[in-house]
Amino acid sequence: MISTISVFFGGGFGALVRYFISKLFSQYYKGDLPISTLFSNLMSCLVVGLFLAFLSESKYLNQNTKLFIIVGFCGGLSTFSTFSLETIELLKSGNYYWAIVNVALSILLCFGLLLFFYKKII
DSSP: HHHHHHHHHHHHHHHHHHHHHHHHHHOOSSSSOOHHHHHHHHHHHHHHHHHHIIIOOOOOOOOOIIIIIIIHHHHOOOHHHHHHHHHHHHHHHTTHHHHHHHHHHHHHHHHHHHHHHHHHOO
């Protein structure tokens, strides 16, 4: 039961952080690239990578803390569905260039970031 609560609160916190990132970027960025979703996904990958590289084997973090951070917080912060929807909207509006850039940047940067930390672990 505690693990479920950990995921619940972590997910809520991650979703709130994503919401505030979206609000912040919408005030300062008016371009076509859905930068707030890209940034949220990158931050989630960064947290996962840092966690795996430096904290996953810590004796001081229990399983519920790990669930809170990885499954809950990072699950709430990252968003594949929004990324997909925004990319489809770019395609529908004829912004093929930005759709391709969005997909390429998301894959290259997010996977690259996790791969960087994964190599640190091995």
